[in-house]
Amino acid sequence: DVQQQKSDSVAAVKHMKWWGWGVEGVAFHHDDKPAFAPFVKKIVGVELSSGQHDTGLKFDDLTVPASIAGPEVVDSLVQIVGADAVATDDHDRVVHTYGKSIRDLIRIRAGILARVPDLVVYPADEAQVQQIVDLAVASDLVVIPFGGGSNIVGSLEPLPAETRTIVSLDMGRLDRVLDIDEDSGLARIQAGGQGPDLEEQLNARGWTLGHFPDSFTHSTLGGWVATRSSGMQSDKYGDIADITKGLRVVRPGGVLAIRAVPSASTGPSLREMIIGSEGRLGVITEVTAQVHRLPEKREILAYLFPSWHDGLAAMQAIAESDASPSVTRVSDSHETAFSFATSKPGKGISQKITDLLPTLLKAKGWDVDAMCLSFIGYEGGPEHVARTQKTVGRIVKANRGMAVGTGPGKLYDQKKFDTPYLRDFFMDHGGAADVSETAAPWSKLRDVSSRVYAAANQAFDRIGVQGWIMGHLSHSYHSGACLYFTFAFEHGDDAEAQYDVVKHAIQQAFIDTGATVSHHHGVGLEHQPWMSQDVSPEGVAVMQGLFDSADPGRVFNPGKVT
Ligand code: FAD
Incomplete structure (x- = not known):
C-alpha cells in the first residue's frame, strides 16, 4: 500500500465531494427564498426542510472493492511519478470512480461501487504521462484520464467486468x-x-x-x-x-x-x-x-416575452440579424416560474417583474403563467455593445417582448455557478432531477420542445409520479440552437429505474424529431443506446473502427462513446 504524505502539488489538486457537487461545507438552502419550498411542493409534491441539511452520508459506511493493483505495477508507477503521486487509498479511488450525473449520485449515495479504479496517479508533466501510457500498454493496464470528474454521461466509470488493473490518470497537476x-x-x-x-x-x-x-x-x-x-x-x-x-x-x-x-x-x-x-x-x-x-464592456440584459413561441422567434431573428451578442437564452414558462421561485424578495428577477406585473397585465394583456424570461449577453467595445443592444431591442419589440434591465442579468451572472448545489439538496429530500440537452435546426425546435414535454409527461404517468419538466434555449447558431431540459420528480425505492424511463423518453423524442442525442454533454455510456440512430449504424462502425485500430489493446477508457 502506498499511503505517503502528498507533496504540495499533488495535495493542491482539487476534487469535489465524493457524494455530490462542489466543495465540502458548501450547500444549498432556501431560507432566504420564501417562494421556493411552496413552489417545489406544488410542482412535484416534495416537502423541503429549512436550514442546511445534513445528508448523514459517511464515507466509512461504503464498502469499497479492494484494489487489485499488484506491487510491480505500483512500484513501476512510483518510479515514474514518485511515491507521493500514486494513491491507492479508498477515498481517492472512490472520488475518481464516477462523474456527477443523477445516476452517479443515486449509486454513490446507495454505496453501489461495482468497479473502482485500482489506483490514482498524478503525473507532473507530459513526459510522465508518456511513461505511464507506455507502461499501461506494456503491462496490459487500463488508463482512464480524469479531469474534474464533472461529466454527466458516465464517461469515467470503469466497466464493471474489467479484470485488468485500472489506473485513473488525474491531470490536475498540469494546470498552467x-x-x-x-x-x-x-x-x-x-x-x-x-x-x-x-x-x-x-x-x-x-x-x-x-x-x-x-x-x-x-x-x-x-x-x-x-x-x-x-x-x-x-x-x-x-x-x-x-x-x-x-x-x-x-x-x-x-x-x-x-x-x-x-x-x-x-x-x-x-x-x-x-x-x-x-x-x-x-x-x-x-x-x-x-x-x-478581455472585453471592455460586459452586460447581461433581461427581457420578457408573452410566450415561448415569441421568445423562440426572437432568438431566431437575432441569430439571423447583424447583432452578435455573447449569450442568447430564453426560458420557457415553466423555467421562468422556477427562476422567480428561487429569487430573494426585494431584489432580483422576481421583484423587478412583480413591480412590472400591473403594467404588463393591464397594458399588454399578457397571461403571466405563459411569460418567458430571456437573458441576452453583450461583450466588447462600448460601440459594439450599444449597436447590438439597439438591434436586439428592435427584434424583441417586434416579437412582443419587453426589456427588464440589467438587474436580473447581474444576479443570474453572479449565481449561475451555485445552482448545481440545489440538486444535492433536492436529493436529500427524496427528489431526483437531471437534464437532457440537444440541438436542432430552427425549423424543428418548436416540435422538439412540444414532443419532449409530451414524452416526459407520459413517462411521469408511467412511473406514477407527479413530475416537472422545464427548458430553455441557449447557444444559438446560424441554422439552429441548443434546447436544454431539466426534469424532476419525487422518486420511489427504485430511483434509477424511474430515471431511466423519463430519460429514455426524452432522448428518444430528440431522435424522433430530428434533433441530436447531445449538443454538449457527450456520449459516455449514457447516450450510447441512441448513437446508431443519431449518426447511423455506418457512422458507429467507422467510429468503432477508429477506436479499434488506434487502441487495439483497449487500454484507453474502453467502452465509452461506442
Ligand atoms: P471528466 O468528467 O473528468 O471527464 C470526462 C471525460 O473526458 C472522460 O471520458 C475522461 O476520461 C475524459 N478526459 C478528461 N480529461 C482528459 C484528458 N486530459 N485527456 C483525455 N481525456 C480526458 N458541460 C458543458 O459542456 N456545458 C455546461 O454548461 C455544463 N454544465 C454542467 C453543469 C453541471 C452541474 C454538471 C454536473 C455538468 C455540466 N456539464 C456541462 C458537463 C461536464 O461539466 C462537461 O462534460 C465537462 O466538459 C467535463 O469536464 P471534466 O474536466 O470534469 O471531465
Whole structure:
C-alpha cells in the first residue's frame, strides 16, 4: 500500500465531494427564498426542510472493492511519478470512480461501487504521462484520464467486468498557461487546469478563453475538449470545438501533435477526432486555444416575452440579424416560474417583474403563467455593445417582448455557478432531477420542445409520479440552437429505474424529431443506446473502427462513446 504524505502539488489538486457537487461545507438552502419550498411542493409534491441539511452520508459506511493493483505495477508507477503521486487509498479511488450525473449520485449515495479504479496517479508533466501510457500498454493496464470528474454521461466509470488493473490518470497537476502568442490570440494551455485557475492566469495578462460551462468551477480544459463541451458565452467565443486550435495527445510510443493553424486541408480532421473522444484515443496534455482580449464592456440584459413561441422567434431573428451578442437564452414558462421561485424578495428577477406585473397585465394583456424570461449577453467595445443592444431591442419589440434591465442579468451572472448545489439538496429530500440537452435546426425546435414535454409527461404517468419538466434555449447558431431540459420528480425505492424511463423518453423524442442525442454533454455510456440512430449504424462502425485500430489493446477508457 502506498499511503505517503502528498507533496504540495499533488495535495493542491482539487476534487469535489465524493457524494455530490462542489466543495465540502458548501450547500444549498432556501431560507432566504420564501417562494421556493411552496413552489417545489406544488410542482412535484416534495416537502423541503429549512436550514442546511445534513445528508448523514459517511464515507466509512461504503464498502469499497479492494484494489487489485499488484506491487510491480505500483512500484513501476512510483518510479515514474514518485511515491507521493500514486494513491491507492479508498477515498481517492472512490472520488475518481464516477462523474456527477443523477445516476452517479443515486449509486454513490446507495454505496453501489461495482468497479473502482485500482489506483490514482498524478503525473507532473507530459513526459510522465508518456511513461505511464507506455507502461499501461506494456503491462496490459487500463488508463482512464480524469479531469474534474464533472461529466454527466458516465464517461469515467470503469466497466464493471474489467479484470485488468485500472489506473485513473488525474491531470490536475498540469494546470498552467504555458505561453500566449499575443499576435495571434493563441494560448498554449495544459489540459488539467480547472476553469477558474485558467481564467485567472489568462486574465492576469489581459486575455480570456471565453469558455464558461455551468460546471466551470470544477471542470478542466482537457475534459471540455474530450466531451465537446459548450459554455454560456458560446455565441461569441464558440464551442470548445471552435476554441481548440492545436492539441498534444499522448499515445503509445509518442505524442500526436496537431499544430495550431486557423484552418487546414489535411484530410479528415484529426483535431475533430480527438475532440469528443472521451479519453479513448489517448491523453490530451496540452491545448492551443484561441483566446480573446478581455472585453471592455460586459452586460447581461433581461427581457420578457408573452410566450415561448415569441421568445423562440426572437432568438431566431437575432441569430439571423447583424447583432452578435455573447449569450442568447430564453426560458420557457415553466423555467421562468422556477427562476422567480428561487429569487430573494426585494431584489432580483422576481421583484423587478412583480413591480412590472400591473403594467404588463393591464397594458399588454399578457397571461403571466405563459411569460418567458430571456437573458441576452453583450461583450466588447462600448460601440459594439450599444449597436447590438439597439438591434436586439428592435427584434424583441417586434416579437412582443419587453426589456427588464440589467438587474436580473447581474444576479443570474453572479449565481449561475451555485445552482448545481440545489440538486444535492433536492436529493436529500427524496427528489431526483437531471437534464437532457440537444440541438436542432430552427425549423424543428418548436416540435422538439412540444414532443419532449409530451414524452416526459407520459413517462411521469408511467412511473406514477407527479413530475416537472422545464427548458430553455441557449447557444444559438446560424441554422439552429441548443434546447436544454431539466426534469424532476419525487422518486420511489427504485430511483434509477424511474430515471431511466423519463430519460429514455426524452432522448428518444430528440431522435424522433430530428434533433441530436447531445449538443454538449457527450456520449459516455449514457447516450450510447441512441448513437446508431443519431449518426447511423455506418457512422458507429467507422467510429468503432477508429477506436479499434488506434487502441487495439483497449487500454484507453474502453467502452465509452461506442
Ligand atoms: P471528466 O468528467 O473528468 O471527464 C470526462 C471525460 O473526458 C472522460 O471520458 C475522461 O476520461 C475524459 N478526459 C478528461 N480529461 C482528459 C484528458 N486530459 N485527456 C483525455 N481525456 C480526458 N458541460 C458543458 O459542456 N456545458 C455546461 O454548461 C455544463 N454544465 C454542467 C453543469 C453541471 C452541474 C454538471 C454536473 C455538468 C455540466 N456539464 C456541462 C458537463 C461536464 O461539466 C462537461 O462534460 C465537462 O466538459 C467535463 O469536464 P471534466 O474536466 O470534469 O471531465
